[in-house]
Amino acid sequence: LSEKVQAIYLWWHKPVIDRELLQSLPNLKVIANSGVGMDHLDLKLIAGFGVKMANVPHAVSTSTVDTGMGLLLASARRLVESHRIALSPGVEYNEVDILGVEVTGATLGIIGMGRIGYKIALRAKAFEMNILYHNRTRRKEQEEHAVGATYCEKIDYLLQQADFVMVVVSLTPQTRNLIGKREMELMKPTATLINISRGAVIDQEALVTALQTGRIRAAALDVTYPEPLPRDHPLLKLKNVIITPHLGIKTDKTAYMITEEAVENILAALNGLPMPSEVLP
Amino acid sequence: MWYHKPDINEELLQSLPNLKVVASSGVGIDHVDLNLLSSYGVKLSNTPFVVSTDTADLGMALMLASSRRLVEGSHQMAVSHDTEYFPADWLGTDLSGATLGIVGMGTIGYKVAQRAKPFEMKILYHNRNQRNKEEESAVGAIYCKKIDDLLHQSDFVLLSVSLTPQTHKLIGKRELELMKPTATLINISRGLVVDQDALVEALQNKVIKAAALDVTYPEPLPRDHPLLKLKNVIITPHIGSATKKTRRLMMENMIESIQAGLTGLPIPNEVL
Numbered sequence: 272l273s274e275k276v277q278a279i280y281l282w283w284h285k286p287v288i289d290r291e292l293l294q295s296l297p298n299l300k301v302i303a304n305s306g307v308g309m310d311h312l313d314l315k316l317i318a319g320f321g322v323k324m325a326n327v328p329h330a331v332s333t334s335t336v337d338t339g340m341g342l343l344l345a346s347a348r349r350l351v352e353s354h355r356i357a358l359s360p361g362v363e364y365n366e367v368d369i370l371g372v373e374v375t376g377a378t379l380g381i382i383g384m385g386r387i388g389y390k391i392a393l394r395a396k397a398f399e400m401n402i403l404y405h406n407r408t409r410r411k412e413q414e415e416h417a418v419g420a421t422y423c424e425k426i427d428y429l430l431q432q433a434d435f436v437m438v439v440v441s442l443t444p445q446t447r448n449l450i451g452k453r454e455m456e457l458m459k460p461t462a463t464l465i466n467i468s469r470g471a472v473i474d475q476e477a478l479v480t481a482l483q484t485g486r487i488r489a490a491a492l493d494v495t496y497p498e499p500l501p502r503d504h505p506l507l508k509l510k511n512v513i514i515t516p517h518l519g520i521k522t523d524k525t526a527y528m529i530t531e532e533a534v535e536n537i538l539a540a541l542n543g544l545p546m547p548s549e550v551l552p
Numbered sequence: 553m554w555y556h557k558p559d560i561n562e563e564l565l566q567s568l569p570n571l572k573v574v575a576s577s578g579v580g581i582d583h584v585d586l587n588l589l590s591s592y593g594v595k596l597s598n599t600p601f602v603v604s605t606d607t608a609d610l611g612m613a614l615m616l617a618s619s620r621r622l623v624e625g626s627h628q629m630a631v632s633h634d635t636e637y638f639p640a641d642w643l644g645t646d647l648s649g650a651t652l653g654i655v656g657m658g659t660i661g662y663k664v665a666q667r668a669k670p671f672e673m674k675i676l677y678h679n680r681n682q683r684n685k686e687e688e689s690a691v692g693a694i695y696c697k698k699i700d701d702l703l704h705q706s707d708f709v710l711l712s713v714s715l716t717p718q719t720h721k722l723i724g725k726r727e728l729e730l731m732k733p734t735a736t737l738i739n740i741s742r743g744l745v746v747d748q749d750a751l752v753e754a755l756q757n758k759v760i761k762a763a764a765l766d767v768t769y770p771e772p773l774p775r776d777h778p779l780l781k782l783k784n785v786i787i788t789p790h791i792g793s794a795t796k797k798t799r800r801l802m803m804e805n806m807i808e809s810i811q812a813g814l815t816g817l818p819i820p821n822e823v824l
Contacts, residue, residue, distance in 0.1 A: 282640065283640050333646065333648045333649070334646055334648075336648070337616060337619075337620065337646065337647050337648050337671070338620060340612075340616060341613070341616030341617060341620050341622055341647075342622070344609065344610075344612060344613035344616060344617075345613055345616070345617055345622055347609075347613075348609065348610055348613050348791060348794070348795070349791070350613055350614075350617055350622070350623065350786075350788060351622070351623055351626050351627070353788045353789055353791050354623050354786055354787060354788055355627075356789055357772065357780075357787040357788055357789045358780050358787065360775055364789065366794075369789060369791050369794050370794050370795060370796050370799065371791070371794060371795050371796075372795055372796065372797075373605075373606065373609075373795045373797050373798065374609045375605045375606070375608075375609055376605075393670045394667075394670045394671060396670065397666055397667045397668075397669060397670045398609065398612075398667055498638065499629075499630065499635050499636070499637065499638060500630075502633055502635070507630075507631045513622070513626055514626055514630040514631055515622055515625045515626050515629075515630055516625050516626075516629040516630045516635075516638040516642070517638055518620060518621070518622075518625050518642070518644060521642060521643050521644060522620070522643055522644050522645050522646045523643050523645060524645070524646050524649075525646065526643060
């Protein structure tokens with residue numbers, strides 16, 4: 272059977288692609304990943320076996336964007352906490368427990384203005400948010416203008432001004448622990464941190480401390496390290512944290528589109544044609 | 553008057569001979585008997601504009617939370633004691649690209665449409681009056697003279713009407729049955745706009761998919777109410793205007809109205 276395998280469609284990081292597996296599949300030509308992040312794959316190792324790789328950047332972006340906006344709004348308006356209060360056996364509650372912060376007119380700092388970051392800016396504009404962004408490279412003037420976004424060459428400026436900091440980068444050696452103690456201390460005490468990229472982009476221990484001491488107001492995380500977190504992790508106990516189970520791309524439509532995009536790439540690779548979203552090591 | 557208290561009735565009005573003005577917090581005045589007040593020569597004000605943005609924001613928050621199962625995902629999965637892994641087949645539905653039907657296209661409804669537009673939602677609306685062409689095209693909204701047309705086509709039905717005798721139980725068994733079985737009902741207006749018993753039945757029998765309610769009748773619901781037990785329902789404790797800044801602005805508006813009422817000047821935000 273292993274002689275026959277020419278393609279692998281990787282669903283949620285399984286199977287694990289290691290040397291042993293690659294050696295056992297001599298006719299493997301392509302691995303297509305069911306997401307955009309490739310940080311779980313050893314790209315050089317795979318390329319070394321002459322196997323091509325693809326991700327699915329188009330299929331995932333809209334759902335991930337909506338997750339980011341959903342988490343921003345849910346955190347700002349304390350939706351999860353309020354729902355708990357609405358259902359709780361005691362009906363008395365303090366107004367102070369349900370007051371949130373405004374989204375319309377607030378300042379949003381987007382760290383990582385790629386495809387996903389830009390679509391977030393498009394939505395945030397309709398909420399009349401003041402948009403700052405930090406990115407490896409600056410976007411074209413027309414693109415900035417279309418969403419009213421201001422480039423921050425230094426991340427510090429963005430962190431100091433933003434009411435909401437949304438992290439939308441891919442995980443690379445450069446972005447590991449991108450947001451740590453130093454960055455959180457630059458943030459406003461009334462600010463909210465939202466992470467829809469990878470858990471390892473944020474220094475989780477520093478985040479726990481920052482949330483416990485009120486260094487920042489709140490956090491909303493669709494991703495953590497690991498996933499799921501150990502059940503006794505302090506992040507699970509903090510009232511000012513929303514954690515969702517990496518549901519960024521988990522919709523029926525997107526699951527379908529991901530598979531379509533992956534299959535397109537697989538077929539192209541098997542037919543020796545250019546792949547729509549090939550990932551090079 | 554904060555959150556409908558105190559209750560303005562004959563007894564109270566008779567006991568306060570020098571009462572000149574009642575300033576009500578929020579925009580809704582369905583809890584006040586206007587005729588009764590004016591028969592005692594007492595003026596009434598509300599705070600209509602300052603609450604609209606936060607309420608529209610909350611409408612969007614509820615739509616996103618419901619469609620992507622954010623509350624369920626966080627409570628039952630991410631932070632639950634029993635979770636060992638996140639199941640691969642647990643899915644929500646996309647908000648982007650879906651059809652939104654706004655029932656009540658006043659200030660709040662229109663702001664929801666503005667926010668929904670970049671999500672590439674198809675926007676339908678039903679209102680007493682059609683909005684003008686510029687307003688419609690600015691948000692890409694299509695008028696549905698018959699509410700039935702809106703209900704048939706919408707993936708999300710958002711209620712942003714004021715409560716009047718005409719809108720009481722506007723959404724009942726008939727309307728719920730016209731909705732898609734994959735549709736979600738969002739209510740940011742008043743609990744009484746929906747026939748709550750019919751809603752419970754519709755949710756239990758999967759006539760509609762889900763509901764997200766910032767308002768119920770009464771508020772809060774009795775602790776054994778079926779709505780509190782349904783997995784496909786999000787309930788929030790009437791937090792439409794619950795941000796620090798807006799609450800402060802509401803109070804400032806109310807004080808302005810009271811001061812004007814006491815000095816015999818024209819009252820800002822007077823309700824006639």
